[in-house]
Amino acid sequence: MYNVKKSLAVSAALACLLGIGAPAVSHAAYQLNEEVKNPTPALKEASTIGLRVHNTESMQNLANKDAIVVMSFGTTFKDTRAKTIDATVNAIQSAHPNTKVVTAFTSHIIRDRIQEKEGITYPTPEEALTQLKADGYTRVALTTLDIIPGMEYNYDVAVYNLYKNNFKKMTLGTPLMYWMGQEGQADEVMETVKAVSSQFPKQGKDDAILIMAHGTPDPSNAYYSVIQDRVDMAGLNNVFIYTVEGTPNLEQVIPQLKAKGIKHVTLMPFMMVAGDHANNDMAGDEPDSHKSILEQEGFKVDTYIHGLGENKDIRNIFVERANEAWDALQK
Template sequence: MKRFKFYLMAALVAATTCAGFTSCSDDDDAESTVNPATRVVNETKKHDTAILLCTFGSTYNESLAVYADVIADFKAKFPNTDIYMSFTSRTCIGRAEASTGEARYKLDQWLKAIGDAGYTRVAVQSLHVIPGEEYLSLMNTDVKKNFMIDWYPHIDVLKGANLLSTDEDTEAVADVLYDHYKDKLVDKNHLVLLMGHGNPDKNYNANQKYSDMQVALQARAANKNIFVGTVDYGDMLFWPKEEEEKPVDRIPASQIGNYPGCIYSQVMKYCSDNNLEPKDVTVYLSPFMSIAGDHAHNDLWGIEAIAEGDDLSKVELNTNEFSWRERLEKIGFNVDREFEAHPVGQAGADHGIKDGCGIKALGSYPAIRQIWVNHLYENWNDEDAWENGEGYQPE
């Protein structure tokens, strides 16, 4: 009873306090529901067509320069449009704004602000690498169902595909990457390892894009010393995990041959096939992702571990708890820390650094960024490619 009286008194005090302060007023409640992206769109709008670039997002400073380059490329190709960029990750939105001070908004806020601004045409361009779960959710739910059908059926919409949407895209990206690494690949004692994100759900065929990329790259490299793995797809992790009712954290070394797609199996087989010991091999690491963010810094390079000094005795190979670099060095490989890496002296910087990081992501290549641009441009003047939701409305 005493506890009930206490809560009742607290509620009365809170009600009285709200009545005395404007922060609890109905006006402020209404103001708090105003879409913050509306002001940005209203201040930006100069044309009848808008382009919304959609990416997962990042909290790392290194990514900002890449995003700026992407926006510049689209502005150059589509001069008579207003261009916006949305993060699809709510976590990245909040953390990026906290670390950079630049306001970021949710995808639905951007879409509603753009829809309310009076645009007659809206193009949505994915900056995803593969057509995975996130890409399909963007195009089928956020854009088609919500924007086109439920909210703004009168607005014409053009959807731009992800980076590796066709076999031709795979070949084009492979050309760019091989040209960049070909000097390293001439030597059998060198390996190039690329880390993609991956889609954890095996029901999505999107992960096949990584295997296709490896095939295309190895077709160009005479020594076949370039491999593609992922940070999130079981069959292509550094050391695989099985998906059962309960995740299995450890797989016996004797069973590693059952997972030929994992990076450990592939690099060890490469050494065996070429009569090499790990100590004889230098490895170059790079993210196969649009930007160099959290996965590139931590899961690939283990930046924090570099900052604290490596204690390789703590690294266990048969888990996925340590970076590729740490586990490779534990095995005995020489990982090149100078070529396209994060400066060791600044490894402890929160959310990366603005200048001086050498980690090169897919968005760092102008020719690869143009593939995203071309996905939108190839249908830009095709009126049949622009769709609206009026045909889905009930009569």
């Protein structure tokens, strides 16, 4: 992880918060310009993006005892959990064999259901950090299995802000996709699109692939437009992204399929796990499932019910994100 210096000046204009500086070379955080002598807490918070790093000055005399917390929404679907979340956490653990790695679920409902049905207890991020504190850990790298910096990632950021002063040092990494190539940063959207395309079936001129994302009321829903742009830039013809709970939705994509003369569609989830949305909303037999709707519109439909976590290339990216948070913890 490298540091990136961006120009930030104190001004009434919001644009002055994001000044122009030398191009960055990595997935870094931004820093205030040295001319800002006494930044307010609000200014510091507004300029904190990308990888987050916090040092608690009063604890710097404590010995280092490090841990990694992997945060995921979770799933009650046991089989896909093993193939996606567990497999990714195992890959992160393999990259850090001598480090304690804890899996924490941000969905309290899913956590409770797993505990009730399977007798397995996944801590919430808050519980995981409280236990690490009790066990004497002093430095924690938080990493996430979120796809975009949406509402779930907002939860991760909130956990970081609420608990960072409890530890000597804490870092928070970024989701699968964060940077889009702006200001010299890596284009993680294109990186992800190329990784996902490794699982695409071969297509004829009458075939299309629909990748189903979750969608969010958060403004980060705009990521899906960027993803479609990168799909097109990569030359992946007749590949469309749509969402269950955002935009674009399936109803917006169907006219595009018809305009292109598409006869056959393959549906696949653009989500970490193949859970309820993939098995029921996308591929279910109910009349309102995406598969049924497309068949009613005259398309032949195949389904690919595998979460992104089953894709080795995607898992490798998540390991990179964890490594970035870990490397920052070691500096």
